[in-house]
Amino acid sequence: MTISRQLQYALIKNVAAPLLVKTDAWKSARSFRAKKDKPNPPFGPRLESYIKLKELMLEHYFTGRYADGAVPVAWITSGSPVELLRPFGFHIVYPENHAALCAVRRRAKDLCVHAENEGFCRDLCSYARTDFGSVMSGQTPVGRVPKPDLLVTCTNICQTALAWYKVLARKFNVPLYVFDTPFIYGEGEEHDVDYIVAQFHELIEMCEKVTGRKLDQKQLTYHTQLGCECSKAWGKVLDLCRNRPAPMTTFDAFIYIGPIVAMRGLPECLSFYKFLHDELQDRVSRGIGAIQNERYRLLWDNLPIWFAIRDLSTAFAQGGFNFVCSTYTNAWAETAHHFDPNDVYRSSAKLYSRIILNRDLRNKADLILKLCRDFQCDGAVLHSDRSCKPYSVGQYNLADILNREHGIKTMILEADHGDPRSYSPEQGELRVKAFMETFQ
Amino acid sequence: MTIASIGLDAGSTTVKAVAINPEGQIAARVIENTKPDISSQAERLIEGLRSETGSGPDTTVSATGYGRKMVRNAGKVITEITAHGRGAFFLAGKALTLVDVGGQDSKVIRIAASGNVEDFAMNDKCAAGTGRFLEVILHRLEIGYDQVEPMLDRASGSVSISNTCTVFAESEIISLLARGVPVEEIVYAVHAAFAERVGSLVMRLGRPSAIHMSGGGARNAGLVKLLGKHLCVPATVLPEAQFVGALGAALTAASTRAGI
16 A cells, blocks of 8 residues: 555545535536436436445446555455455455446446456456456446455356456456355254354455454444444335335345445435435335336346336336235345344354355245235246356246246346346236236 | 138238138138238238138138238237137147247247137247247258258257357357268257257146147247157147138137127
């Protein structure tokens, strides 16, 4: 860390970034006011929270450009215990979040091709290929991604994350911590918790070594507690969609998920979800729905098809179909209840190992059925994601359980979360329309 | 003659159009290969049916198929799933599982006793398991659909080919031909691979007690027989098998007009 980089970073963080954000927010607010009362069919009125979201994400990615060399930087997977890193002052980069952003901005395909040209197989996860492509070409829609001092991967989301981060470790020549969460069958075992807690201590040691700082236990409790509150606040936002009509679609939630993934454990994340909650609560009290004519309610399973969110949300909304819940958005809220501030390590071990992707199919089926009940869903769309094998495996069994055992109409949509070459819009549209026609 | 409506199915390989009378019977039909300009082709075919049946320009038209959005004068546009479901139910008059082997995709549709589509499954983004797969392979072997059934009867089933990819299957066939494997064995292997692929699509909706077939693939009697054998269920070809989608579209147009 050099003093000049630290000064530059402090200037960016405290002066330039807030100025940029304020200017952008002013422009966005003006544009929002102009559109606010205009019809937005087939959707309901626009949400002001979107402006706040843009501010948050802009500040995060903009200050990140200047982070390396000034503060320690860690690249971590979405399921990694980020709260452990917060007391050390790391700037956190989530390559998955960045890859999703690339997909939304239609930049992922070219980055994937770049990685494939370097020899990475097209069957690999498109998030990994987008990340490799971005690292190797230096191209990114956010200007610049800071180089890491530490890499942390966690096996609770998939095994690809392991090989992916090994490639990054070789490329950047920085330490990698592999956080291993045993797969949970049933309710899990206490010795699994012991095993995970031991790894928390190892990771803390590694953070101390990389940053040269000692762990501040109070800071750890603060960020862990805050992370849990962020998850609970996110859960409360999602729960508002139990109302009829739902004030938000799951496609909106896919966009609003950014802070809970990238800024968990920070106060700005919590205040954002409080703002979003209040705005949605106001919609609920006035009976305003996210789509104009909510006739049927659906559940979404798996990651979004980032590059097709707009097309899909419009097609469904035009037919009066609203996605009101999803296993994906729920994943950042579902385990928050495990947290106990009096036993941070053991409760966090449960919180991180008991997420949907790290549990058996029966648990996933029970969860989907519960969500369908709680949110009064008429049907479900299971996105069979070519890139995400752990999420997609078992979906035909799930469809059977939902459809035949519980009479919930189910469709499997074959696509990919990031690579548009693995999705045929024409066939996708046909399936979607035909699925909607079966409700008539 | 009195015409209730016209239905047009703009498929990836062929465009089919039918005119139906008020009882739903097909009064006139036309089929031709899909041209690049689907709009003009559809317009011409509809005009042809109108003049053949003497129906006026106000006859309601519905369209389905991949080119459905290109049909300018269609009053209602529906997906192939709904169109085939409606047409098949009209022809069979009972609940059924329909297997439609089309050029661009294969569809399995479960139709309830009410006539509504209960569930459906389609092949993924891949030519294997579509009419195109058989078309490519049979073209390579210079064999027509009418020659297939006797060949399958003669074959012993001693060779097999990959069912995962049309391109790989074609190169496998070249290797088999180079090894002197009899053509009927190769034809059998291709159809067995196809039946396996489409069979698993059928099984996604649960094992049916029987299957009914439609689409261009239903003209291949050998395939129909082998698919039934593979699934261990009777396989029947619907009458007017290639026109089921167009019929469904016409029935939709008629019911829309009648306000049903």
